[in-house]
Amino acid sequence: MAAARVSDVRWVWAFIDRPLDAFAEAARFWTRVSGTTLSPRRGGHEQFATLLPPRGDAYLKLQGVFEGGGAHLDFEVAHLAETTDRAVALGATRVLAEEGLSVLRSPAGQPFCLTDWDGQSQWPPAVTTPSGALTRVDQICLDLAPEVFDGESDFWSELTGWDAGPVGDPEFGRLRTPAHFPVRVLIQRCDDPGPACAHIDVACSDIAAVRAWHEELGARFVCEGRYWTVMRDPAGGIYCLTPRSPETGLAP
Template identity: 50%
Template sequence: MIRWTWAFLDRPAATFDACVRFWATVTGSTVSVPRGEHDEFVTLLPADGPAWLKLQRVGDDGGIHLDLDVDDVAAAVTVATGLGARVVTDSGGYAVLESPAGQTFCFTPTGTASIVDPNTAPAVVASAPDGTVSRLDQICLDLSPTDLSTDTTFWRDLTGWAHEPARRPEFTRLRGPGQPLQFLVQRLDDPRPAGAHPDLSSTDLAATAAWHTSLGATRVTETPHWIVLRDPGGVHYCVTARDPYTGRVH
């Protein structure tokens, strides 16, 4: 059973500090004391409720991976590999794996965040200076048409979360009770390696995107329901027209 889900933003060393400041600001968080052999890890601490977002300094172009808190790492690895995952590293204390399509994720021991009552866990939101509210509450799993069925089944069976259709046929959702993040599964138009990006819900799509660009993000493209941007590290993410309190499209 997955007790807690973390989004781990991997960002290039040259822009890591700028990315930490950016994501701390747009999520209304403070930054933990750095940790790791080279101070390469930080956690973003919300004003209220448990944390669910971390950043890591990396030597490549960056991206995102998931940390999944479980009670028994070894047992979770056995389940995941039985579903088609590949082990990259298994230290005994934690394990790094890839989904069948190649999306990186880790099993980590259950921590204090994992004991939050799912019926009372707060909806942690951030307020922009103009009062617009947003929340980083969704990870979009970007899958090529050839990988879609296999990895959708993998994540559904691994998490045990409810699999729901979305408004558009290229999307489906996985929702877990009490989890700080939901997964949006996206079918890409063309074959390419599996990837993922964070999505923020917002009470005002245009206003949130404008605030982010004032803080160093770059607008890439937009639709009536979402805007694609790049953070200061050059990594893509989206602001979406979903309710930050419910995660539903408003």
Template identity: 45%
Template sequence: MIRWVWAFLDRPAQRFDDCAMFWSTVTGTRPSERRGTDGEFLTLLPDPALFAAAGVKMQSVTGLGGVHLDLDVDDIAAAVRTALDLGAELVANHPDYAVLRSPSGQIFCLTPSGRAKGQPAPAFRAPDGTLSRIDQVCLDIGAADYARETAFWQNLTTWQHTQGRLPEFARLRAKEQLPIQILLQRLGEDRPTSAHIDLSSSDIEATASWHESLGATVVQRQAHWIVLTDPADAVYCVTARDPNGI
């Protein structure tokens, strides 16, 4: 059973500080002290007054970076066996966590449970009153891999699978209150699976404008979401889902 889910923002070392400032600002969080052998990790901590648990971490990396999921489980070895039986590949087996790759190439980690205590943080109110919250990781899956990759994540998480309003989208949602859900997007091309984060917003135009003032760039506007890039040119979306929904 997955006890907690973390959205991990992997950002290039040369832009990491800018990204940490950007994401802490737009989420109303405080960056933790850096940790790791080279100080490459940090957690975005909610206001202590909220008595809420964090759900977003960041990692300084070489290369372009991206997004991956950390799944907290009670028994990492058993979870690794399950993932391998479902078609995952083991990338690295550390003493206290495992790094794997999904059947079509998305990196994720199985990590020890018990690190997060409390409820997911509520939506953050921007200076203009607009509410927003990082609430899902979208897996961008090539058309030829979509059925297999969807089955993999559905069986790995055991979460409820629901079809989206558009045929190219489906959602995996846990019964428990977790900070991050998973959106599955079928692309119109074949390529390895990648991921990006989505923020829900009470006003997508207002949120996008505020993010632009902090260093983001609008890439594309759709009816119900806006595609942007952050200060490291990493793609993310602001969507019209209810930011108060968990």
């Protein structure tokens, strides 16, 4: 019997990456839909802010970028140097290193960060919308070309120590994230070749009600998927509304 893998990951952040010149619009929208307030902006271009929940530990951050957008993962780990070295040995590329932070790209080019664990452990509450529906920003979906899907699935699984497996649909896989973490990781096999990227997923107890609320806040409907709804936020970023439990992250 193979020995169980030990994960060095202690907390997971979801970064919402939006154009820097649309930072204010993104902040207004994402603080409302996540039930948070914005921390003071920081960084040389005031490009970073944390979305602060009313209780529990923060797990969402907003980053202004000069090009592109989307989302990326930040793993807080117990042993930063060792985990960074392991990521590189698995095929990641170093982008930036400074005290307490390693910025890397996966073998397919998806950015991610490793940072020192700061003791976070408690989920914030789900958000109750004006209609009474519950919602939570709780997942990053890695969007991958067919030819890199298997290799990236193996990379993220080996890096985190979490098993990767199917979700009943050949288009998707999932990292089996520990239940006490507030961010899930879905892996999507896209139809066409293209660069690796990622987007935010929002769990909804009632997709139609959450969509209506998001539209009141400035989001726009893009299209319907098989069991999800694709939206565009006021800063131009794509995200999805999904029918998972905002309280457990599990599909119905």
